[in-house]
Amino acid sequence: MRIGLAGVGRIGAFHAETLRDLTDVDEVVVADLDPAAAEAVAERLGVGFAASPAALLAQGVDGFVIATATPGHAPMLRLGLEAGVPTFCEKPIAGTLEETMDLAKLVSQSSTPVHVGFQRRFDRGYQRAQRAVAAGELGFLHSIRAQTHDQAPPHASYIPTSGGLFRDCSIHDFDIIRFVTGREVASVYATGANKGAGFFAEAGDIDTAAAVLTLDDGTLVSLSATRYNGAGHDVRMEVLGSEGTIGVGYDDSLAVTSAEPGATYPSGPRHWSFMERFLPAYRAELTAFAAVARGVLAPPCTADDALQAFRVAEACELSRHEGRPVSLDEIPSL
Numbered sequence: 312m313r314i315g316l317a318g319v320g321r322i323g324a325f326h327a328e329t330l331r332d333l334t335d336v337d338e339v340v341v342a343d344l345d346p347a348a349a350e351a352v353a354e355r356l357g358v359g360f361a362a363s364p365a366a367l368l369a370q371g372v373d374g375f376v377i378a379t380a381t382p383g384h385a386p387m388l389r390l391g392l393e394a395g396v397p398t399f400c401e402k403p404i405a406g407t408l409e410e411t412m413d414l415a416k417l418v419s420q421s422s423t424p425v426h427v428g429f430q431r432r433f434d435r436g437y438q439r440a441q442r443a444v445a446a447g448e449l450g451f452l453h454s455i456r457a458q459t460h461d462q463a464p465p466h467a468s469y470i471p472t473s474g475g476l477f478r479d480c481s482i483h484d485f486d487i488i489r490f491v492t493g494r495e496v497a498s499v500y501a502t503g504a505n506k507g508a509g510f511f512a513e514a515g516d517i518d519t520a521a522a523v524l525t526l527d528d529g530t531l532v533s534l535s536a537t538r539y540n541g542a543g544h545d546v547r548m549e550v551l552g553s554e555g556t557i558g559v560g561y562d563d564s565l566a567v568t569s570a571e572p573g574a575t576y577p578s579g580p581r582h583w584s585f586m587e588r589f590l591p592a593y594r595a596e597l598t599a600f601a602a603v604a605r606g607v608l609a610p611p612c613t614a615d616d617a618l619q620a621f622r623v624a625e626a627c628e629l630s631r632h633e634g635r636p637v638s639l640d641e642i643p644s645l
């Protein structure tokens with residue numbers, strides 16, 4: 312099978328390497344807005360190179376992976392759909408709610424499968440938590456804590472086109488909360504802070520955020536996000552119920568120093584980036600996409616899932632700008 316990939320930045324080059332090593336995949340071809348960058352990555356990884364994403368699709372591929380900067384997702388996804396090629400698109404599928412809705416509608420009317428890149432759905436910890444909730448092991452849920460703490464910010468030029476901290480970063484939490492609980496978010500109350508580099512505020516963005524979400528069954532979620540977690544890349548979730556609590560991310564790599572006398576946990580090496588933290592999940596996600604491209608698996612994470620997570624991010628942005636709780640009923644949907 313031949314897979315084409317557009318966008319060879321941080322995640323794109325990483326995905327190209329993962330795809331190259333999958334037994335299901337015979338050939339990988341990469342392209343970028345910057346052909347020299349694509350050529351350099353192709354040479355380093357020993358994969359193929361095309362002059363542009365359109366040229367790549369014109370060559371004929373069995374699957375198309377979109378890992379460009381966020382503003383490139385919508386036009387690339389349209390290209391993939393027009394070519395009728397099974398397509399994997401990194402989150403978020405577009406930079407605005409309007410475009411996300413347009414794409415979700417287009418995908419629902421198309422027979423071309425589209426798989427969205429929320430890799431936490433392929434993480435064994437989150438999967439275990441989902442099973443515990445579904446089996447009723449925790450009793451009734453009352454509270455959830457969810458966090459995405461990056462060790463260090465991405466490059467400054469990433470921020471103005473990222474969509475902001477909620478749409479770019481917390482969107483992973485919004486998706487995985489839906490996945491683990493099977494519930495929808497009903498309302499949000501969000502705020503943010505700028506304590507780091509000036510380029511966040513200059514782009515109208517924040518570098519740290521907190522939000523309270525209420526799910527449609529009344530479960531309360533407290534959520535946090537930051538680009539400045541010097542202790543390490545720290546992504547976790549705790550799900551608390553009347554009969555038990557389960558925690559994702561609580562292994563020896565937990566990026567916390569215990570203040571308790573004599574405590575030896577956690578004792579392992581920390582994760583410093585999303586690539587280390589989710590390495591097996593990214594591999595599982597792209598293995599699943601190869602199965603989607605072969606036509607033996609329906610997309611495990613859909614454009615509608617992308618839309619629902621984006622709507623929560625949109626509600627959080629509105630909440631922090633207006634300083635008030637926002638109901639999801641206020642956010643347009645299909």
Ligand SMILES: NC(=O)c1ccc[n+]([C@@H]2O[C@H](COP(=O)([O-])OP(=O)(O)OC[C@H]3O[C@@H](n4cnc5c(N)ncnc54)[C@H](O)[C@@H]3O)[C@@H](O)[C@H]2O)c1
Pocket residue numbers: 317318319320321322323342343344345348364378379380381382383401402403428429430465469479585
């Ligand atoms: N799922 C995850 O865990 C995860 C992690 C990081 C990034 N991402 C997502 O992946 C995307 C890329 O992030 P990144 O950190 O790799 O960014 P990056 O800035 O490092 O790289 C982006 C690349 O896309 C290229 N590009 C931009 N527009 C293009 C276009 N129209 N056509 C072709 N190439 C284009 C740029 O030249 C650059 O090489 C973002 O949308 C981000 O939200 C997802």
